[in-house]
Amino acid sequence: MNKNVTKIALIALALSTASSALGAGKLEIFSWWSGDEAPALDALVKLYSAKYPSVAVDNATVSGGAGTNAKAVLKTRMLGGTPPDSFQAHAGQELIGTWVVAGRMEDLSGLFKSEGWDKIFPQSVLRLISTKGQIWSVPVNVHRSNVMWYNPAKLKEWGVTPPKTWGQFLSTCATLKGKGLASPLVMGENWTQQHLWESVMIGSLGPSGWNNLWSGKMKFTDPRVVSAFTTYGKVLDCANTDASGLSWQQASDRIVDGSAAFNIMGDWAAGYYTTTKKLTPGTGFGFSPSPGTNGTFVMLADSFGLPKGVKDRAEAINWLKVLGSKQGQDTFNPLKGSIAARIDSDVSKYNTYSQSAARDWRRSTIVGSMVHGAVAPESFTSAFGAVIDQFVSSKDAQGAAAAAQELAVRAKIGQ
Numbered sequence: 001m002n003k004n005v006t007k008i009a010l011i012a013l014a015l016s017t018a019s020s021a022l023g024a025g026k027l028e029i030f031s032w033w034s035g036d037e038a039p040a041l042d043a044l045v046k047l048y049s050a051k052y053p054s055v056a057v058d059n060a061t062v063s064g065g066a067g068t069n070a071k072a073v074l075k076t077r078m079l080g081g082t083p084p085d086s087f088q089a090h091a092g093q094e095l096i097g098t099w100v101v102a103g104r105m106e107d108l109s110g111l112f113k114s115e116g117w118d119k120i121f122p123q124s125v126l127r128l129i130s131t132k133g134q135i136w137s138v139p140v141n142v143h144r145s146n147v148m149w150y151n152p153a154k155l156k157e158w159g160v161t162p163p164k165t166w167g168q169f170l171s172t173c174a175t176l177k178g179k180g181l182a183s184p185l186v187m188g189e190n191w192t193q194q195h196l197w198e199s200v201m202i203g204s205l206g207p208s209g210w211n212n213l214w215s216g217k218m219k220f221t222d223p224r225v226v227s228a229f230t231t232y233g234k235v236l237d238c239a240n241t242d243a244s245g246l247s248w249q250q251a252s253d254r255i256v257d258g259s260a261a262f263n264i265m266g267d268w269a270a271g272y273y274t275t276t277k278k279l280t281p282g283t284g285f286g287f288s289p290s291p292g293t294n295g296t297f298v299m300l301a302d303s304f305g306l307p308k309g310v311k312d313r314a315e316a317i318n319w320l321k322v323l324g325s326k327q328g329q330d331t332f333n334p335l336k337g338s339i340a341a342r343i344d345s346d347v348s349k350y351n352t353y354s355q356s357a358a359r360d361w362r363r364s365t366i367v368g369s370m371v372h373g374a375v376a377p378e379s380f381t382s383a384f385g386a387v388i389d390q391f392v393s394s395k396d397a398q399g400a401a402a403a404a405q406e407l408a409v410r411a412k413i414g415q
């Protein structure tokens with residue numbers, strides 16, 4: 001009996017070793033890139049499947065911009081002991097402040113060394129994904145958050161140009177309202193309102209002021225921050241009143257159909273306009289840095305990590321290898337609207353929007369996005385939506401600044 005059991009176990013072991021050498025098996029990846037957001041990920045999965053044809057890929061997605069829904073489902077799975085083989089998380093505090101501190105992720109520094117990634121990803125990105133020499137996820141891209149999108153033909157028709165400061169934005173808004181455009185600015189659900197807030201803050205405080213908020217050198221109750229909140233309130237007066245019911249894609253549509261003049265959104269909007277809507281950068285849609293942020297690149301990066309104890313570890317590592325590769329990044333990013341995180345990407349594969357983003361990435365002051373997980377402790381980021389919700393209805397700048405400061409203290413910013 002015992003002999004038989006041992007024999008069966010040995011056969012099973014031999015089979016599983018043989019199958020993982022061949023790459024046979026399963027792989028479950030988890031992200032929020034579904035529907036309109038899916039084409040870039042689909043192309044990456046296709047590339048993986050071409051390399052590992054016998055692996056069945058379960059591309060599990062939970063839709064909802066910025067991962068608002070996916071992060072909650074991921075939490076249930078991680079805590080329930082059924083982690084996906086690899087999951088999407090923003091490079092930075094979103095992963096480090098959660099599953100890394102909880103000891104649930106594998107250190108990938110060995111993989112970075114063996115793949116040569118410690119030399120091929122820029123230091124600014126490596127710093128974001130590392131703690132004390134350990135590296136926690138593989139970045140697939142760099143997105144820019146501080147972009148203002150518009151419809152060039154409509155701006156021409158209205159006789160306005162893209163405003164360069166928030167002051168100019170407010171006067172352009174008044175002009176457009178005078179011409180009968182009820183809401184010159186379009187925004188969507190809560191996280192897009194936070195996204196707009198981030199651009200107003202950085203455009204008002206400058207990149208070093210923004211960094212000082214996260215190092216604790218500047219308090220949220222500082223008069224400059226209160227004043228930026230006041231500006232944000234005025235900017236909100238230019239926006240649509242049905243925002244809470246709109247996805248970021250629906251908000252982006254209003255630029256195309258001319259029912260709004262401006263939208264502040266990350267450059268996944270470029271992916272949506274070019275890949276889904278088949279528009280041409282510069283004519284089908286226009287773009288400029290959000291007001292007051294010329295020379296600043298507010299960055300975030302999507303990355304994938306490897307939870308401890310996954311079912312299909314070998315397949316997951318192969319997945320990470322594909323998404324960190326030059327071919328992987330230059331397959332994914334031209335469709336996504338982002339640029340490669342790698343420094344050796346082939347720019348000829350990208351459209352003119354992305355080429356301009358790549359140029360700006362090299363020559364701008366780089367700061368991290370709060371809303372998209374790069375710069376602030378996760379406990380701050382996850383609670384900040386309530387501050388914005390409250391502010392959108394009260395427009396109480398002092399009150400919002402005090403509430404944000406309370407969150408900063410609780411999140412131990414600057415301590």
Ligand code: GAL
Binds near residue numbers: 143248
């Ligand atoms: C961001 C993410 C982007 C894009 C966007 C909208 O947080 O980094 O890749 O998916 O949300 O969902």
